[in-house]
Amino acid sequence: MPGSEEREIQDLMDRYFDGIYHSDSAVLRTVFHTDLAYVNGTEGSYENMGLEPYMARIDARTATASRGDLRDEVIERIAFKGNRIGIVEARMTMMGRNYQDLLTILNTDDGWRVLTKVFSFVERGD
Template identity: 60%
Template sequence: MKSADELAVDELMDRYFDGLYHSDSTVLRTVFHPALAYVNATAGNHEFMDIDAYMTRIDNREPPAVRGEKRNESVDRVTLTGRQMGLVEARMTMMGRDYQDLLTLIHTDDGWKVITKVFAYQEKG
């Protein structure tokens, strides 16, 4: 049986995937901590953004849902260290790319939030 924290992280990840699929920055702002660090670790395409720059990018792209892309996402591993921090390893395919995410979580007064998003992708061939 899952703990309350594990269930909360499951719900957080549902919102994460929904927000990305629908390019919904309002939903994603409920997932991310206001001090989010966004890091693209893809070779040759390193990028670093704060939450506002990342949400602007989200708002300006055509959602995968509008293009009719099939959802393909998974949470590969969740590790919680006490009630203060955790790590989620997740994968998803969208916009012609396979993404691998490492999401660092912290527990706040508002529940679990993603404080860092480090990811890399490969173009689908």
């Protein structure tokens, strides 16, 4: 049975996946730290932005859910370093791409939050 920290991270990731699938910035604001660093590390697509530009992008995006796309998301690993920091490795498929996420997490006064989202993607062939 997972410990309380693992359950908290599972809840955080449930909100993360839901917020992205539904393009819901209100939900995602409960996931991300206000000092978020969003980094696309895909070759030829590098970009780095903070929370507000990322939330504006989410708000402008057509939600994956509205297209009826199936959800395909997995938490591959959760690792803690002490009781304040950790990393989550996750993957998801949406918008015709396979995404790989490395999320650093920080235990704040408001609970666990994603401080950095570093990801890359590959286009799907189907």
